[in-house]
Amino acid sequence: MEGVEARIEQVLSLADDQAGERPDAATFSALQSFRRFCLLATATEAWATLAYFRDEESAPLHLAIALWLAACTAIGWPRRFGRIATAAAAVGLGLQVVAVFPTAANHQVLAVLCLGLLALPHPDEPAERELVLRALRWLVVIGLFAAGLQKLLFGYWLRGELLAYAIWARDSFAVFFQPLLAHDEWQRLRDLRPEAGAGPFLVDSPLLIAISNATWLAELVLPVLLLRRGTRRPAVVASIVYLTLIELGARELFFGGLMVNLLLLFWPSDVVRRTLPIFAAAYFYLLLVMLGIAPHWEFR
Amino acid sequence: MTKSPGPKSPGGPKSPDAARHTRVKRRAVAALLVGVAVWPLLHHGFVRATGANPWRLFGWAMYATPEPVVEVSVELRRHGSTLGRPLSKRARDLRDRFAARRSSFGRAATGESLGRAILAAEPHADQVEVAIRTWRLDRTTARLRIDEERRVFPRQGR
Numbered sequence: 001m002e003g004v005e006a007r008i009e010q011v012l013s014l015a016d017d018q019a020g021e022r023p024d025a026a027t028f029s030a031l032q033s034f035r036r037f038c039l040l041a042t043a044t045e046a047w048a049t050l051a052y053f054r055d056e057e058s059a060p061l062h063l064a065i066a067l068w069l070a071a072c073t074a075i076g077w078p079r080r081f082g083r084i085a086t087a088a089a090a091v092g093l094g095l096q097v098v099a100v101f102p103t104a105a106n107h108q109v110l111a112v113l114c115l116g117l118l119a120l121p122h123p124d125e126p127a128e129r130e131l132v133l134r135a136l137r138w139l140v141v142i143g144l145f146a147a148g149l150q151k152l153l154f155g156y157w158l159r160g161e162l163l164a165y166a167i168w169a170r171d172s173f174a175v176f177f178q179p180l181l182a183h184d185e186w187q188r189l190r191d192l193r194p195e196a197g198a199g200p201f202l203v204d205s206p207l208l209i210a211i212s213n214a215t216w217l218a219e220l221v222l223p224v225l226l227l228r229r230g231t232r233r234p235a236v237v238a239s240i241v242y243l244t245l246i247e248l249g250a251r252e253l254f255f256g257g258l259m260v261n262l263l264l265l266f267w268p269s270d271v272v273r274r275t276l277p278i279f280a281a282a283y284f285y286l287l288l289v290m291l292g293i294a295p296h297w298e299f300r
Numbered sequence: 301m302t303k304s305p306g307p308k309s310p311g312g313p314k315s316p317d318a319a320r321h322t323r324v325k326r327r328a329v330a331a332l333l334v335g336v337a338v339w340p341l342l343h344h345g346f347v348r349a350t351g352a353n354p355w356r357l358f359g360w361a362m363y364a365t366p367e368p369v370v371e372v373s374v375e376l377r378r379h380g381s382t383l384g385r386p387l388s389k390r391a392r393d394l395r396d397r398f399a400a401r402r403s404s405f406g407r408a409a410t411g412e413s414l415g416r417a418i419l420a421a422e423p424h425a426d427q428v429e430v431a432i433r434t435w436r437l438d439r440t441t442a443r444l445r446i447d448e449e450r451r452v453f454p455r456q457g458r
Contacts, residue, residue, distance in 0.1 A: 103404065196446045
């Protein structure tokens, strides 16, 4: 058993900061800020989910979950009830994932894991806070690497097929990649009809093929650079730039927001606290879009 | 924003109970991370074997392939002829729920239960044909492909 403990410690500690770089107060502060971010993000998305299911039979359930998560956010914002509210939010979001199974978004499962981990540490135990910070960092590392590996194994990024398809199928990708493609090539993809045999979903542009291959390669390499202490800070910046570029096309703002904040946990100081007002303003704006007060645009 | 007063001080050596709790939590977290790390490989195998939607089931495979589109249509028959009536709401709900399941689980969702459930919801029909069309991007040709599967379910025990 001691051997297992030692091995677990050895692997988990790969996500640690350099000795002495991160006092417990910084870990405490970062986890508090990340907890507030998670509560805010999941509550906002619950209202977006309710808007999506408003005409379905399950609408009352989604309304109850949205109210529940909003209450958890309000109650759990101050430190005093933070742990219990975070655990309650994990249960509420977990119920929603089960309710919409198997169509729950992957990042909602990730958010359940994050909330569950954040509810774990006892307030008097610095070692448990450290454990949770390590686990959250490992979630990012595993997730990014798995995403790159899946792209490589399925093979749709090697010749740019996925990007060509995305340009055809999604306006947001078409707009994003238009400046990078010759007009004729871009137009050919956009004019393809949705019928059997349509295609080929290939591009001649060496730049787009390079971007396509750089994508899966980045997802395999960045996690390693995040773990290496010497390259951690540039890797955090590069990962956030990479995610931002992806979201300009994909517009999956809830996924992107969660991943960016998880990445910020690699920074030695509490950056999440400083960026929280920006995310709070962004989520407030998304609520206005959902309510029809701000102009509508497509996001996920 | 609420100003945080900072962490509580541990204030002395850990009790044996507290140390045990921390050890249990460490193991639980390690098991969770191992599960999260291994699952994408199992997920990949499942998707390859069944044609399931890689975007679903937390396999970190969003955008790894274009999302397959599944269309399910149901035809009601009586004495070999097509019934000229629209599906009931119950049957439409069953069909749509099956389409979502089929999209997520691929061929692991066979349609067997759908056929039986629709016959139960449509007492006038003695046979139901379920057609499943899955749109995919064929990686070899880089062209759209439609995989079609049709199954006929006769009413049993009449």
